Amino acid sequence: MGRTTKALREAGSAAARRETIDPDIYVPALLTTLSNNLTRSASTFYRRHFGVGITDWRIMYRLASEPWVTAHHICNAAQLDKGVVSRSLAWMEKRGLVLVRGDETDARRRLVALSPAGHDLHDRITVVALERERNFLATLTSEETDAAIHLLRKLIGNLRAFQKPVAIPPPRDVPAATTVEAAGEVLAAAVRPRARAAAP
Numbered sequence: 001m002g003r004t005t006k007a008l009r010e011a012g013s014a015a016a017r018r019e020t021i022d023p024d025i026y027v028p029a030l031l032t033t034l035s036n037n038l039t040r041s042a043s044t045f046y047r048r049h050f051g052v053g054i055t056d057w058r059i060m061y062r063l064a065s066e067p068w069v070t071a072h073h074i075c076n077a078a079q080l081d082k083g084v085v086s087r088s089l090a091w092m093e094k095r096g097l098v099l100v101r102g103d104e105t106d107a108r109r110r111l112v113a114l115s116p117a118g119h120d121l122h123d124r125i126t127v128v129a130l131e132r133e134r135n136f137l138a139t140l141t142s143e144e145t146d147a148a149i150h151l152l153r154k155l156i157g158n159l160r161a162f163q164k165p166v167a168i169p170p171p172r173d174v175p176a177a178t179t180v181e182a183a184g185e186v187l188a189a190a191v192r193p194r195a196r197a198a199a200p
Contacts (some may be wrong), residue, residue, distance in 0.1 A: 031155075045132075050125055055080065055088050056097075057129075060114065060122045063098065067113035070103075074112070097121060 023029040043054040052060070058078050063069070066077070075085050089112060092098045097118035103109035114122060137145050 042129075042132075045128075046125065049128070050121060052092075052097075052121070052125075053088075055084055056092060057125060059085065059088055059092070060097070060118060061126070061129075063112060063114045064119065064122045064126075068101075068111040069113075070109055070111060092118065 021029065023033075039054055042057070046052050046054060046057050058080065059074055062074055062078055066073075069077075071082070071085050071089055074080065074089075075082050078085075089098060089100075093100055096115055099113050099115045099118075100110050103111050140148065
């Protein structure tokens with residue numbers, strides 16, 4: 001049985017093993033749970049206290065460290081959808097949080113940076129964001145925090161591994177079941193022949 005799966009035993013001495021995902025130790029599930037909860041919590045908190053969503057905040061702290069960049073650059077740096085970034089920037093420009101100007105070297109491009117009001121809001125949120133991070137990481141020692149950061153960055157650097165080809169198992173020749181009772185009959189029929197074959 002693999003580390004990230006549970007094996008379900010079917011009846012009979014020649015029992016087959018069916019693998020299922022165990023979300024308690026399946027790393028993609030753990031990271032998804034962590035990410036979803038962090039995003040939901042932060043979005044609710046920042047909207048309530050600062051009037052911005054999590055996407056707006058992610059764009060703001062990117063622009064704080066790297067001003068006068070294109071929306072396309074923000075999409076790539078923050079791993080955000082083009083449409084989402086476009087709507088967020090339009091909203092922030094309307095609110096006066098970002099400034100937009102043309103690119104002197106390419107008239108087709110528009111460059112974006114935080115406005116003075118945007119910088120002020122960014123600075124206020126940063127104080128809170130870092131305090132929330134400290135609260136979250138308080139359960140770890142400093143060594144564990146360093147190790148967690150190292151491992152997360154290492155995993156992010158290996159995301160291309162999901163692009164590697166994998167063998168796709170062919171579908172099994174199992175009759176379709178339309179009811180719970182029928183499904184039970186199908187399972188019983190699949191198990192009984194193996195049990196009889198195992199008998200001396």
